[in-house]
Amino acid sequence: MENFWDEISDKLKDAFDKAEDRSKKDINLIKNIPAMLSFLGELEGDELLLWLDQARKIKKRRDPKFPPINGDFYDTRSHLTDEEKVILANVRKFMLEEIEPIATEYWLKGEFPFQIIDKMKKLNIIGLTYDKSYGGQGHSNLLEGMIGEEIARVDVSTCTFFGVHSGLALNSIYICGSEEQKREFIPPMIRMEKIGAFGLTEPDVGSAASMGLKTTCKREGDTWTINGEKKWIGNATFADYIIIWAKDVDDHMVKGFIVDRTTNGLTTEKIEDKMSLRIVQNALIKLENVKVKEERRLQNANTFKDTAKVLKMTRAGVAWQAVGCARGAYEHTLQYTMDRRQFDRPIAGFQMTQDLLAQMLSQLTAMQCLTTRLSQLHDLGVMSDEQASLAKVFCTVGCRTITSMSRELMGANGILISNKVARFLGDAEALYSYEGTKQINSLVLGRAITGLSAFV
Numbered sequence: 487m488e489n490f491w492d493e494i495s496d497k498l499k500d501a502f503d504k505a506e507d508r509s510k511k512d513i514n515l516i517k518n519i520p521a522m523l524s525f526l527g528e529l530e531g532d533e534l535l536l537w538l539d540q541a542r543k544i545k546k547r548r549d550p551k552f553p554p555i556n557g558d559f560y561d562t563r564s565h566l567t568d569e570e571k572v573i574l575a576n577v578r579k580f581m582l583e584e585i586e587p588i589a590t591e592y593w594l595k596g597e598f599p600f601q602i603i604d605k606m607k608k609l610n611i612i613g614l615t616y617d618k619s620y621g622g623q624g625h626s627n628l629l630e631g632m633i634g635e636e637i638a639r640v641d642v643s644t645c646t647f648f649g650v651h652s653g654l655a656l657n658s659i660y661i662c663g664s665e666e667q668k669r670e671f672i673p674p675m676i677r678m679e680k681i682g683a684f685g686l687t688e689p690d691v692g693s694a695a696s697m698g699l700k701t702t703c704k705r706e707g708d709t710w711t712i713n714g715e716k717k718w719i720g721n722a723t724f725a726d727y728i729i730i731w732a733k734d735v736d737d738h739m740v741k742g743f744i745v746d747r748t749t750n751g752l753t754t755e756k757i758e759d760k761m762s763l764r765i766v767q768n769a770l771i772k773l774e775n776v777k778v779k780e781e782r783r784l785q786n787a788n789t790f791k792d793t794a795k796v797l798k799m800t801r802a803g804v805a806w807q808a809v810g811c812a813r814g815a816y817e818h819t820l821q822y823t824m825d826r827r828q829f830d831r832p833i834a835g836f837q838m839t840q841d842l843l844a845q846m847l848s849q850l851t852a853m854q855c856l857t858t859r860l861s862q863l864h865d866l867g868v869m870s871d872e873q874a875s876l877a878k879v880f881c882t883v884g885c886r887t888i889t890s891m892s893r894e895l896m897g898a899n900g901i902l903i904s905n906k907v908a909r910f911l912g913d914a915e916a917l918y919s920y921e922g923t924k925q926i927n928s929l930v931l932g933r934a935i936t937g938l939s940a941f942v
């Protein structure tokens with residue numbers, strides 16, 4: 487044992503003598519190693535094991551599961567109340583402890599980690615902005631947006647699961663449901679005892695959903711019969727309720743229904759082999775003579791304009807997701823560039839690396855400021871469709887740019903899923919396309935700018 491320590495100590499001294507060109511900090515570190523080794527060499531067996539055990543614990547504490555880098559450069563968090571900051575801190579803790587360790591594994595498997603639903607329930611973050619009488623907490627939309635950012639910062643799929651349930655499905659009932667429907671369906675969904683999905687898109691109808699759905703509904707007495715297909719529906723393989731949007735064959739208007747997933751005639755088939763959001767369970771839904779009672783028809787959804795009210799909210803949510811995805815990629819990359827050495831120095835020290843990092847942080851900061859203001863407008867009750875569309879486009883385009891720069895800065899390691907940035911890069915693609923593609927949201931904006939519709 488003694489020889490072993492002496493040998494290592496000599497080798498280090500030797501390396502130290504040769505390392506004349508190293509920085510002072512490195513030299514001091516190397517200088518300490520022989521002293522440390524000689525201390526370890528004097529310990530008895532049990533003492534040595536105890537010491538190593540302690541050292542391992544310290545290392546575990548210090549080993550960051552997520553780099554301790556603050557990607558909120560303009561301190562947008564300062565707009566939250568103290569109570570809201572605590573809620574956000576709990577979400578961060580949950581994401582780091584429960585999701586971060588499993589995200590890559592489940593992403594690769596393309597499976598949903600069902601065990602997280604029970605853990606997520608305890609966070610109490612569904613329906614945060616809703617009125618207390620429905621089980622909500624009356625918090626700000628800004629907090630809800632920042633929660634989305636915080637979740638997506640670690641895993642965008644988890645954020646999409648959250649967004650489909652609490653944004654698309656729950657908001658459909660909150661915005662378009664009758665008072666009785668809200669009281670019946672919202673509280674169990676807020677408690678996550680029931681999970682929701684939202685079925686608008688169809689195999690042949692994506693961007694043009696406002697121009698006419700192929701899925702039909704027909705009323706006879708108190709019963710509606712729904713026929714058609716829905717594609718890409720998130721959470722649909724396991725959700726309790728799926729909001730199905732269909733065109734009434736009699737008045738040609740779009741109507742929404744709260745449909746039990748287990749209803750006869752409704753089948754779901756998981757969409758496999760995605761290169762984005764692989765944890766999200768997207769499904770193709772077939773509806774063959776599905777019978778739904780009138781009491782399950784969303785009583786305040788009478789035209790596609792009502793569906794669009796739901797989409798406005800969730801477009802804002804996707805803009806926040808893009809901020810989180812970009813932030814996660816930026817923070818991982820910054821840490822990587824500090825750790826990765828080439829030409830005998832951290833790559834973060836090269837001018838061209840810093841140029842890319844500066845571009846990434848500038849873009850990210852602009853996105854954060856934009857979404858923060860958007861949510862403030864939402865809280866004031868004046869957020870418009872066009873403002874939500876602008877944020878959705880700006881942030882998802884920025885997210886694509888930042889995640890791609892991240893990958894570039896990580897060299898070959900950037901294409902390894904285990905290095906996380908590749909996961910963010912893939913996930914950015916779905917954000918770019920869902921809730922209205924870049925083109926569709928730009929057309930919404932273009933119409934507002936010019937007063938001329940250029941959709942068709």
Ligand SMILES: Cc1cc2nc3c(=O)[nH]c(=O)nc-3n(C[C@H](O)[C@H](O)[C@H](O)COP(=O)(O)OP(=O)(O)OC[C@H]3O[C@@H](n4cnc5c(N)ncnc54)[C@H](O)[C@@H]3O)c2cc1C
Pocket residue numbers: 650684685686687691692693694717718719720721762763766768916919920921922923924925926940941942
């Ligand atoms: C991961 C994921 C999850 C999703 N989850 C859901 C969900 O839960 N529920 C749901 O209902 N849907 C969901 N979607 C569907 C999503 O909303 C649609 O993919 C989106 O609306 C675009 O439709 P599309 O894919 O059919 O593309 P298309 O409409 O076929 O568009 C293809 C291309 O043509 C362009 N284009 C179309 N029309 C025009 C035009 N007038 N001018 C210029 N360009 C145009 C588009 O911008 C796009 O680039 C999800 C999609 C993904 C990828």
